[in-house]
Amino acid sequence: MPLAPQRPEDRLTEExxxxxxxxxxxxxxxxxxxxxxxxxxAKVGILDLSFAVRGGRTELVGRYQKTPLQIMRPLxxxxxxxxxxxVYLMATGGGIAQADRYRMDFHCGPDTEVHLTTQAATKIFRxxxxxxxxRVHLTAETGSYVEYLPDPLIPFRDARFYQRTEVxxxxxxxxxxxxxxTAGRLARGERHAYRMLATDLRVSRPDGTLLAIDTLRLAxxxxxTGVLGxxxxxxxxxxxxxxxxxxxxxxxxxxxTLHEALAGLGVLYGVSxxxxxxxxxxxxxxxxxxxxxEAHRAAxxxxxxxxxxxxxxDLRKP
Numbered sequence: 375m376p377l378a379p380q381r382p383e384d385r386l387t388e389e390x391x392x393x394x395x396x397x398x399x400x401x402x403x404x405x406x407x408x409x410x411x412x413x414x415x416a417k418v419g420i421l422d423l424s425f426a427v428r429g430g431r432t433e434l435v436g437r438y439q440k441t442p443l444q445i446m447r448p449l450x451x452x453x454x455x456x457x458x459x460x461v462y463l464m465a466t467g468g469g470i471a472q473a474d475r476y477r478m479d480f481h482c483g484p485d486t487e488v489h490l491t492t493q494a495a496t497k498i499f500r501x502x503x504x505x506x507x508x509r510v511h512l513t514a515e516t517g518s519y520v521e522y523l524p525d526p527l528i529p530f531r532d533a534r535f536y537q538r539t540e541v542x543x544x545x546x547x548x549x550x551x552x553x554x555x556t557a558g559r560l561a562r563g564e565r566h567a568y569r570m571l572a573t574d575l576r577v578s579r580p581d582g583t584l585l586a587i588d589t590l591r592l593a594x595x596x597x598x599t600g601v602l603g604x605x606x607x608x609x610x611x612x613x614x615x616x617x618x619x620x621x622x623x624x625x626x627x628x629x630x631t632l633h634e635a636l637a638g639l640g641v642l643y644g645v646s647x648x649x650x651x652x653x654x655x656x657x658x659x660x661x662x663x664x665x666x667x668e669a670h671r672a673a674x675x676x677x678x679x680x681x682x683x684x685x686x687x688d689l690r691k692p
Contacts (some may be wrong), residue, residue: 386414391477393507393538397469397572400505400536402662405411407503412473415581419465421441426483433579436481443476452660454684458487463524466469469497470473476508482547485517488491492524493688498533498568505534505570512540513580514547519682523674526554526612526663529568536570541577543585543652548620551575554670555590557601557611557661565611566594566601577619577652585652587617608642610659614667618677620651628680629654635676639667 378628384390392412410417421443424436434448444466463478470476482488490512514520522541529535541550555571558564573647575588592601618628625647632654633645637647643658656673660666678686 380635385440385477386418389544391418391420391475391509393493393536395536395538395610396507396536397591399591400534400572401518403505403549403570404536405503407473409503410473412475413679414473416442417474417585419467419474420505421445421463423461424481424483425459425486425488426452427457427485432459432486432488434459434461435483438528441636442633443478443566447547452684453691454687455487455646455682456666457626458489458519460489460491460689462491462493464493465496469499470506470508471499472501472506472534473504474506474577476506477511478509479511480522481513482515482518482520484515486515489521489686490523491521495525496527498527498529498535498571499532500530500532501569502532506538507535508537510539511542511640513542514544514549516544516546518544518547521674522549522551522680524553526556526614528556529571531564531567533560533568534570536572537613538574539576542580543561543577543619546621548569548618548622548681550620550674550681552614552670552674553613554614554617557607560611565669566592566607568592568594570633574692575617576620585650586648586655588615588617589632591593607660610642611657611661612663613657614666614670615655615657616670616673616677617648617655618681619648620681621652622681624656625651625654628677631676631680632656632673635672636669639665639672640667641665643669
């Protein structure tokens with residue numbers, strides 16, 4: 375993972391916020407919008423945060439933000455882990471529009487404890503030209519415990535979106551990362567009405583050793599790209615994943631814990647250890663957003679208790 379530039383102006387170069395290796399199905403949609411073009415001031419959102427242990431707790435020691443991405447100050451709301459910093463990621467525009475280019479970098483230093491989440495679900499608005507993209511880079515150094523758990527991604531009709539998440543986990547560090555994807559604005563009858571949705575998750579060691587890859591390509595209506603099959607949504611409306619990369623406990627024990635947390639909740643799910651026994655992961659599906667959220671939360675809570683000995687606090691979301 376490339377190091378973040380030191381000068382603010384370097385973060386505004388096209389190479390910094392433009393995704394690399396854009397999937398062909400997304401790249402084919404590139405065009406010049408009749409509104410603001412990619413790279414325009416209002417179309418580039420950047421968030422670059424660095425954390426370090428100071429005075430016995432995790433502090434935000436470096437911050438660069440460019441609207442529409444921003445944060446408020448970190449919160450320390452966990453009575454069981456008083457030094458853990460909780461950070462809510464926010465977008466002032468209300469959602470992601472055509473030709474938007476977002477990039478977020480999180481550097482979590484040795485022995486830090488950080489929880490990153492969004493203030494609300496991320497809406498991907500309707501697009502007539504080009505596409506939108508988001509790059510996420512998360513680095514966890516030795517001894518750190520990091521959770522990256524954004525709220526669901528909701529693609530509107532004709533949305534076009536690519537997200538690439540790169541997670542670098544040092545030996546001795548723990549990262550719990552999850553996501554939830556919906557079929558669209560179901561209350562408005564928009565079920566898989568988006569044009570193209572693609573995501574890539576890559577987990578590796580600092581030396582480049584690959585630990586895991588998760589790739590998703592959704593293009594409803596295009597031949598050979600069904601989104602309802604057993605390998606994708608399996609006829610359901612919501613799909614969620616949780617990855618826990620750690621060497622604090624054996625991978626098999628973590629997988630068993632996740633399985634036990636989800637058994638009996640009424641959702642379709644699968645659990646497995648990750649390659650190289652570096653942790654475990656779960657994927658779950660259901661038609662109910664409530665059941666999916668509860669199951670995803672149950673898996674996270676179980677992993678947190680096993681890995682830290684304590685449950686997470688109430689995040690005070692609606």
